[in-house]
Structures are given as structure tokens and as C-alpha cells.
Amino acid sequence: GVPKTIDNDLALTDHTPGFGSAAKYIAASTKEVIRDMLGLAYNKKMITIIEIMGRNAGWLTGATALAKTEDCDGPDLIYLPEIPFDMEKFLAKTKEILEQKSSVVIAVSEGIKLADGRYVCELSGGADYVDAFGHKQLQGTASYLANYLGAEIGCKTRGIEFSTMQRSASHMASRVDVDEAFMVGGAAVKAADEGDSGKMVVIDRVADDPYMSAAGIYDVHRIANNEKMVPREWVNEEGNYVTDKFISYVEPLIQGDYQPFMVKGLPQHLVLRKE
Template sequence: MGRNAGWLTGASALSAGEDCDGPDLIYVPEVPFDVASFTDKIRKLLEEKDVVVACVSEGIRTKEGKYICEFTSGSDSKDAFGHIQMTGTAAYLAEVIHQELGCKTRAVEFSTLQRSAAHLASKVDVDEAFMVGGATVKAADEGSTGVMVVIDRVSDDPYQSATGVYDVHRIANDEKVIPRKWINKEGDYVTEEFINYARPLIQGHYNPTMVDGLPRHLSMNVRNYEWLNRKK
């Protein structure tokens, strides 16, 4: 997820702590990816430890601009914007490592899992979602159209944010990428500056409404609207 922006992959660095080493390598699309260099780094790490964890963005690509996922089958599929449907990057690299180094590999692709695991959302994330929702309703009620509500960071310490309204044409089909200075010189990890930026966003725990051991979701569909209209 993220295509040409590696924010989510970079955030894997936040898992490092007293009880977890975190990933050994992090590769984001903002820096050209070299398969041979990647393989060599894995080889050297395996000489020092038994398990190596590498986090890679779906949109990593070679210095020539070719996405790694294009080396896999099924890379001809396109989305609504005409972009390549990105899938199989991790599986491809896992197979390369297995063939080159002869070690056991496993590719874990989060895909829709990270979209649906709302029970793992931070309180900051949930609070900002409500904040954006409220600002959106307000903008619509005031007659605004062709705009998008965004989150502006007001302060880093303590972390504070506010909403803003921008022309959607300035945002649609555009990307906000990680600044190069937030990625280390080798291009295989994020810097402390990135970590300091991202850490406030995962603070606090969200307790979803649970029913019979499962999270209860809001259900909205055409039938709901038809029923509401009949009631009116």
C-alpha cells in the first residue's frame, strides 16, 4: 500500500524497542532499489543472525524506473487511473533470496489486512478520523464543493493537529512522499527524524465496540437509505 510513497513501510521502524528488534532492512519507493545489493545485504546479515526481517514497499523500483512487481506475472492489470496494480513484490523477492542463498523464506503481504484491522488503530488515528468527518460535514453544510478535508500538523511536541480544506484538484492523483533526508544514506532504513515524525501518530489505544467477541461495524447501504426515506 502506498505505491510511490513509503510512509507505511517506513513506519515499521516504530516496532523496534526493548522487546523487539524491529526490521533489519526497510526499503521505500523514494530510493531506487537494487536486487543484487538487497541480496548481498541479506547474505551478510544471515552470517550474523538466524532470522532477517526486511520490509519493502509495494512500489519499490529499479534505478531505471521499473517496478519490482513488474517482474512478476499479472503485472499488466491497471487501476482506474491507469496505474499498474501492484502485487507480488514480496513474493518475488522471497523467491530471489531462496534461489540465490538457499535459505527458507516467507513473504507476508498485508494488503487488505491493514485496511480492515481497525481494532489496532491508535486513539490519535481514531480521534483524527472523527475530526475529519466533522470538518467534512461542516464544509458540505456550508455549501463547499470540489474540496477535500486534510490534516495539518500544528505542533510536534506536544503533538497537535487541525483540519484544513483544500481544492481537491490540487490533491487527487498526487502523492506526498517521504523527504529524502528522512531515509538513511544507504537507502535501507529510515532516520530518527522520520521516527520522531511518525511516533505521535500511534499513541493511545482504541477500544472498539465488541459484540459476541467480534468488533461491531457500522452498516450503511442502499436499503438503509430507502428505509430512512420511507420513514420521512
């Protein structure tokens, strides 16, 4: 087997192919949203909620913290599905920040839940559809929270969903991610050629500074039906932001650029045809 999920929620592997590129897109897009909101909120208060993919694991949402750089404050609050969501504390914290600045940007996972286990998006009836795996389709979290804050605070609010662009924006792929995808694919072919079965290739982190990785292989039964969550110690005590340990984990994975082949000003994609 070969890992493939931008959600980064597979056990035993340090991270999954696709996660680095998705994190890069999310962090860059968050920076751009923040810059845009600064221009709109120069003479009035405004709150923007960004909804990121992540049903049970908040790896992608946490990546918005990478937007905090020398030229950007980053999101003001980050809420992951690993931490029960408290509406009253959320409202109070948002009000507190809004007293200090005119534009507040908040990142939330689509799968954030209340203490009783209900998804926040269910409060607006946005999780009625159930797929073949029994999973509720999560949508509308940002919209619901934006409307809630607008009613409670009385300022302009906006809900934004990055949606499928998080996994399809190949024009902003991470070079590290692309190189590791080739590494993992090659290791899988080699393992299959040598007769291995019931195994999955993983990425092992060999070093942090400079970052280095290598391909490993594990029994797939140790990985299947397990979810890797963001460790509690990688989220601050209040449960509304990630720590430096989280940032140190993700930052190496978004490095480097991968320029796509361009035709008439647009990226060209590989098309596979069955003869």
C-alpha cells in the same frame, strides 16, 4: 472534500485519516512476525520478506520501523518506492546481516522499482492486470524476492503480504487517528454549511511535544493530482531504512487505543441500509 487514504500521499495535509491506524497495525504485526520468526530460526538461517502497500509512496512501509522497541529489534532492512531498488546491493546487504544473526526480516513496499523503472513484482509476471485508472495491480514482490534470496543464499525464505488487512484491521485503530477523523469530518460539514465549495479539509500539525493538531482547509485544486512522497532526508544514505525524523513524524499518530464494540467475542460493525 474530506481526505481518506491510508497511503498518506495527499499534498498539503500533514497526514491523512486512516494512516495512523494502518501504521499502528503494520508496526504491531511486524513485531509479531519478528517474534514468530525468532522461534522458527533457533537452529537454522531464515529470511522473511514483508510486503506492505504503497505504489509510489512508502509511508506505510516506513511505519515498520516503529516495531524497533526495547523488546524488539525491528526489521533489519526497509525499502521504499521512492528509492530505486538495486538487486545486487540488496543481496549483498542481506548476506551481510545473515552472517550476524539467524533470522532476517525485511520490509518492502509493493511498488519498489528497479533503476529502469520496472516494478520488482513485474520480474515474476505479477503485475499483468491493469485497473480502470491504468494502474498495474502490484502483487508478488515479497514472494519474488523471497524466492530470489532462497536461490542465491540457499536458506529458508518466506514472503508475507499484509494485503487488505492493513486498511481493514479496525480492531487496532489508533485513538489519535479516530479523534482526528471526527475532527476532519466535523470541519467538512461546517465548511459545507457555510457555503464553501472546491475545498478540502486537511490536518495541520500544531505541536509535536505534546502532539496537537487542528483542521485546516485548502483549495482542492492545490491538492488534486499531486503525490506526497517520503522526503529523501527521511531515508538513510544507503536507501534501506528510515531515519529518526520519519519515526518522530509517525509515532504520535499511532498513540492510544480504540476498543470496538464486541458481540460474542467479535467486533461489531456499522451497517448502512438504503430504505
